[in-house]
Amino acid sequence: MPKLGMEPIRRRQLIQATMEAIDDVGLADATVVRIARRAGVSAGIISHYFGGKDGLLEATMRQILWDLGQAVAQRRNHLTSQSPRDHLRAIIDGNFDRSQVSQSVMKTWLAFWASSMHKHDLQRLQFVNDRRLFSNLCHQFRQCMSKQQARHCARGLAAMIDGLWLRGALAPEGLDVERTRHLAYDYLDKQLAQTTERAS
Amino acid sequence: MPKLGMEPIRRRQLIQATMEAIDDVGLADATVVRIARRAGVSAGIISHYFGGKDGLLEATMRQILWDLGQAVAQRRNHLTSQSPRDHLRAIIDGNFDRSQVSQSVMKTWLAFWASSMHKHDLQRLQFVNDRRLFSNLCHQFRQCMSKQQARHCARGLAAMIDGLWLRGALAPEGLDVERTRHLAYDYLDKQLAQTTERAS
């Protein structure tokens, strides 16, 4: 039933269907026919709106990265305090936002992580996102320690976030947000405690 | 040139070629022809020795897991001290053993991680390995803290190891073993310090 302005609607539907399909059968078996059927449209539409399957996959990864960026930005904007600790907690919270820990998003993310090692378009996206997280963390740590220490702490916390995230994605029982945040908070406090005690 | 006892030789060659092919072009493009050519044999051999492509992939993952187990076990056997801290350091070292941080092994591992979410055979292997790491960590932490605390610490350190490992795999410059171990050691010491100070 063709109307005007279908493009944004179809794009959203197809991106959503892509994540669901990857959640369901994995990236390898997420064929255009399967994705299209899940979105309730025909296969040809994908080439029409995304130029091909690769375009759809890239658009899907962009969507996930954008959602993550939004989740973090929102938490940081609603901060009352401006302390590094609260800022860093906001970043942690954003990374484990409800929108980021659903099965379909986590599985899709991991699939893209793996394939980004051989597809340059995805690799670039993934790299930019990585730098953003590291840079954000580093900037906050920098307020209470040396540049060298801050980089060290940022690397550590970034690894912890990714690690918790990865294990959540792989765990059959899914990611326990409460417990996961608790572990990240603990580590953060340990990092901050160490530098304060040196300063004292 | 058919001789007797070719099976173990061919199996080793093909498993090695599989990792190299995945390193080179990714799991999605690691076809049986490409793997076979890299091993210097014909494609039909794969079905002959592994029953099919899936069999080869499972055997490759088994090999990687076995190597990891060996790397850890070796470090633990060469310990002079029996302190939990040294044991835990040995586990960390084993996970970042040279045999585990090569590009081909890391890329292959990550590819299997992603596809283990939809292939039950791989999922089982991955789950067993996960439990082994967690169980090892937990047992050592248990010696200087409560069971609940030990589980908490084990979860944290396991996440840290996986996170460092994942970021090393994705980083264009590869994994910096020295720096990575340093971060893991730091976290471990923070975990141990916390419980000692409570005890005192």
Place this chain on the structure above:
DNA sequence: TTTTATTGATTGAACGTTCAATAAAAAAGA
């Protein structure tokens, strides 16, 4: 001569892309 190991062309299934055909809304004309 028998056994073991290996080849590689063939087969059938599955995939992404393409494009002529179609359907329905919107716009134009009566």
Place this chain on the structure above:
DNA sequence: TCTTTTTTATTGAACGTTCAATCAATAAAA
């Protein structure tokens, strides 16, 4: 208001490609 025309959106069969698996043929050791 009711046709007619134009535009936009969509379909799905056909096409060419690529893949894993198969197996009769072959080659070399035993």
